[in-house]
Amino acid sequence: EVQLVESGGGLVKPGGSLRLSCTASGFTFTNAWMTWVRQAPGKGLEWVGRIKSKADGGTRDYATPVKGRFTISRDDSKNTLYLQMDSLKTDDTAVYYCTTGGRDWGQGTLVTVSS
Amino acid sequence: DIQMTQSPSSLSASVGDRVTITCRASQSISSYLNWYQQKPKKPPTLLIYTASSLQSGVPSRFSGSGSGTDFTLTISSLQPEDFATYYCQQSYDTPRTFGQGTKVEIK
Numbered sequence: 001e002v003q004l005v006e007s008g009g010g011l012v013k014p015g016g017s018l019r020l021s022c023t024a025s026g027f028t029f030t031n032a033w034m035t036w037v038r039q040a041p042g043k044g045l046e047w048v049g050r051i052k053s054k055a056d057g058g059t060r061d062y063a064t065p066v067k068g069r070f071t072i073s074r075d076d077s078k079n080t081l082y083l084q085m086d087s088l089k090t091d092d093t094a095v096y097y098c099t100t101g102g103r104d105w106g107q108g109t110l111v112t113v114s115s
Numbered sequence: 116d117i118q119m120t121q122s123p124s125s126l127s128a129s130v131g132d133r134v135t136i137t138c139r140a141s142q143s144i145s146s147y148l149n150w151y152q153q154k155p156k157k158p159p160t161l162l163i164y165t166a167s168s169l170q171s172g173v174p175s176r177f178s179g180s181g182s183g184t185d186f187t188l189t190i191s192s193l194q195p196e197d198f199a200t201y202y203c204q205q206s207y208d209t210p211r212t213f214g215q216g217t218k219v220e221i222k
Contacts, residue, residue, distance in 0.1 A: 044216040045202050045216070047212060050211070061210065064116065102161050102204070103161050
């Protein structure tokens with residue numbers, strides 16, 4: 001059974017940083033292209049970014065609102081996906097989900113950016 | 116970025132109704148279109164991929180159609196568990212943009 005478990009959310013001040021983790025099990029993480037999606041309170045889904053498998057080049061792509069501030073990385077030895085979020089803004093307040101490109105999703109972790 | 120526009124934004128329907136939601140892309144995306152269902156406080160679940168392929172385990176009352184820029188999600192006979200918000204998403208190019216969502220409510 002595929003499991004994705006996000007962690008690392010919390011309250012952070014504007015301009016601050018936070019690193020989210022997503023621990024995966026039940027599938028071959030090394031081969032997976034992994035994605036972060038977020039959802040602001042009461043709003044729709046927003047694609048944040050994706051990292052390809054190392055075999056496919058490990059390329060990272062980002063949504064325009066987070067480009068230059070967020071960094072996606074992966075540690076295949078730990079079956080873990082990361083989202084490093086810097087220069088956080090109040091608009092970044094959301095539940096952050098990791099997903100295997102849409103088929104499997106974690107339960108999400110809440111990030112609140114507020115002074 | 117490719118813009119995805121869903122209509123309507125919300126609808127009210129009764130159990131047993133046939134429901135249709137449309138999604139339009141700002142440029143051709145071939146058949147690279149996914150549909151998701153999301154219930155409150157839960158992550159989305161994949162219903163349809165590549166415009167018309169039913170994800171394993173999804174009831175056959177859900178179907179998808181379309182290609183190019185215009186797509187449709189149809190629920191043939193609405194069931195109580197189908198009241199939720201539905202999103203389309205293009206998987207043609209990055210960023211993989213979503214539609215704004217369609218909330219299906221009980222009439």
